Amino acid sequence: MKGKMLGKVVLITGGGSGIGRTTAIVFAREGGKVVVTDIDSDGGGQTVQSIKKSGGDAFFQKLDVTNAQNVQTAVDKTVQIYGRLDYAFNNAGIIGAADILVGDYPEKSWDMVIDINLKGVWLCMKYEIQQMLKQGGGAIVNTASVYGLVGGINAGYVAAKHGVVGLTKSGALNYADKGIRINAVCPGFIRTPMVEKFIEEKPETEKEFNTLHPIGRMGQPDEIAAAVIWLCSDSASFVTGQAINVDGGFLAQ
Ligand SMILES: NC(=O)c1ccc[n+]([C@@H]2O[C@H](COP(=O)([O-])OP(=O)(O)OC[C@H]3O[C@@H](n4cnc5c(N)ncnc54)[C@H](O)[C@@H]3O)[C@@H](O)[C@H]2O)c1
Structure with missing residues (x-):
């Protein structure tokens, strides 16, 4: 197998669905060795099966990003099996309570979205670093969102994603002279189960979501995977501490 990622080892969180799954598949197609992790064993297992069916190299490790022991074990297993960890894509996330205003936001939902979307990214970075x-050395990409850079209705999600951008910049500064580059990707609306759920519940949101993007449509998971692979690769050797929008022009407005 040939490719841009030949022999490189990557650990991906949230690899059992959506952006994480597609990125895992593209990494493997480019010759990478992929550690697919997720809290959802079925989804993660399916991603690995699909990679193996195409002749790629991957294994699944169950991981809840809020559990430090799980994260440490996943990094240790990566090193046991593949010998090293070149790249990490910290991508697992949830929407949390949707369409609830700050004054009504349930504390339990707040703790959950901050725990998974922000603390989870930090815990992963800690053991990966x-x-x-x-x-x-190595390279890390965290999944933030356009809502890591501007406000929106879902306050818990927005707060967590702004936190991811801040954490990415601080981590990048901490390790810039140690050979570790750390960046974030900020997707617009991407057609994954996270977004499809809203469209199923309220079909009129599809048009609304499309028109949020000057390009006139939502993104596809492989359009995020392409940015993640570039950010990990040596082609981005002078890029660190950045939050890169992949958003069809959403934030240019
Ligand atoms: N889809 C979008 O429009 C969009 C836009 C901007 C940012 N994002 C971000 O992209 C990332 C991936 O989202 P997606 O759209 O692929 O969603 P998705 O729901 O398809 O996938 C998310 C994955 O994260 C996993 N996960 C959830 N909680 C976890 C935990 N505690 N530990 C480990 N894994 C856990 C889920 O099981 C799932 O497989 C998320 O961080 C999301 O916030 C998505």
Whole structure:
């Protein structure tokens, strides 16, 4: 197998669905060795099956990003099986309580979205960085959102994603001279189960979501995967601490 990622080892969270699954498949197609992690074993297992069916190299490790022990074990397993960790894509996330105003936001929902979408990214970075320092370098991409850069209705989600952008910049500064580059990708609305759920419930939102993007449509998961792979690759060797919008022009307005 040939490709831009030949022999490179990547750990992906939220690899059992949507953006994480597609990115795992594209990494493998480019010759990478992929550690697919997710809290959902069925979804993660299906991603690995699909990679293996196409001749790629991957294994599944169940991981809840809010559990430090799970994260450490996943990094250790990566090193046991593939010998190193070149790249990490910290992507697992949830929407949390939708369409609830700040004054009514349930505390339980707040804790959950901050735990998974923000603390989870930090926990993953913590153990990934410890391994990357031992090897002398690596690259990390975190999934933020356009809502990591502007406000929106879902306050818990928006707060967590702004946190991811801040964490990405701080981490990048912490390790810029240690060979570890850390960036974030900020997708617009992407057609994954997360968004399809809204459209199923309220079909009129499809048009609404399309028109939010000057390009006139929502994005596809492989359009995010392409940015993640570029950010990991040596082609982005001078890029760190950035929050890159992949949003069909959403934030240019
Ligand atoms: N789809 C979009 O429009 C969009 C836009 C901007 C940002 N994002 C972000 O992209 C990322 C991926 O979203 P998606 O659209 O692919 O959604 P998705 O729901 O298809 O996939 C999310 C995955 O994360 C996993 N997950 C949830 N909680 C977890 C936990 N505690 N530990 C480990 N895994 C967990 C889920 O099981 C699922 O497989 C999320 O961080 C999301 O916020 C999505």
